Structure formats: structure tokens, C-alpha cells
Amino acid sequence: MIRVETAQRQLLLGYLAALGAAFSYGSLTLVARKIVTDFAPPLVGTAFSMLFGTVILGLMVYRHAIVDLPRAPRRGLLMVGLAGLASTFGVSFWFLALNESRVVVVAPLVGTSPLLSIALTHFFLQRLERVTWRTVFGGVLVVFGVALVAIGGNR
Numbered sequence: 001m002i003r004v005e006t007a008q009r010q011l012l013l014g015y016l017a018a019l020g021a022a023f024s025y026g027s028l029t030l031v032a033r034k035i036v037t038d039f040a041p042p043l044v045g046t047a048f049s050m051l052f053g054t055v056i057l058g059l060m061v062y063r064h065a066i067v068d069l070p071r072a073p074r075r076g077l078l079m080v081g082l083a084g085l086a087s088t089f090g091v092s093f094w095f096l097a098l099n100e101s102r103v104v105v106v107a108p109l110v111g112t113s114p115l116l117s118i119a120l121t122h123f124f125l126q127r128l129e130r131v132t133w134r135t136v137f138g139g140v141l142v143v144f145g146v147a148l149v150a151i152g153g154n155r
Helices: 002-038 042-071 074-100 103-110 113-124 133-153
Strands: none
Touching: 002 042, 002 074, 002 103, 042 074, 074 103, 103 133, 113 133
16 A cells, blocks of 8 residues: 555656656746847857756755765766766757747757657666557657647748
């Protein structure tokens, strides 16, 4: 009984975190567009965005980082580094895209990321997660919806 409640709680927290990420990234799109339009070039906006994010996260986790970082396996640190690299490039390209195009076009195109995530999960996380046809179909529906929004946004 306790394990079921814990699993349900974790699932709920996962959904809430995903919604929080969607809200945050949706807000980032609007703020980034304002930055590149009125205040700074895209890469400058990216740099300061990442700097402030790093400082805020550093203040939130500094105690854990001091204790856990020296004991972390090298492979784990490599994965964290790759995640940071991917995030940096993702945010940089996002700012650059928003500098060159409209939010209503950029945001849906960025929304195609589920297909890439599904493909990478299938190839690299087979021991942790299983990709089903329902998942692939859902990803294709997302991309189809993105295409409709992008086409409609070009009028």
C-alpha cells in the first residue's frame, strides 16, 4: 500500500514538474523575444540568462553540491556536463531564432522536441524506459499540431 502511494505521489510530482517546465519555457519565449527586440543581441541575452540561472540554482543547491560533487562518479559528471552543453546550445538557438522570427513560429517549432526525445530515449535509455507505439503516435500528433500552428502563423 505504501509503495503504491509513493509511486502515485512521484507520478503526480512528475506531472506537476512537467507543467512547471512548460510554464517556465513558455514564459521564457516571451521574455527572450522582448530581450532580443528591445535590450540585447541574442547571445548576450543568452549569456546573462544562463548566468542568472546558474547563480539562482547555485544558491539553491550549494550545500548539496559541496557534499555530493566530490563523490560523484566521472560518468555522472560527464552526463551533467553534456546536459549543460545541450541546455546552453538550446537556449542560445532559442534566442537566435526569436531574434530572426516571430514567437508564434519559433515556439511551435521548438515544440517538436518530443520526437527527438522519443528517438534518443529509444536508442540510449532502453534499460530505463520503453518507447511504445502510443508514445510515438503522440509525438507525431504533437509535431502535426506544431506544423498546423507554424503554417497558420505564416499568414
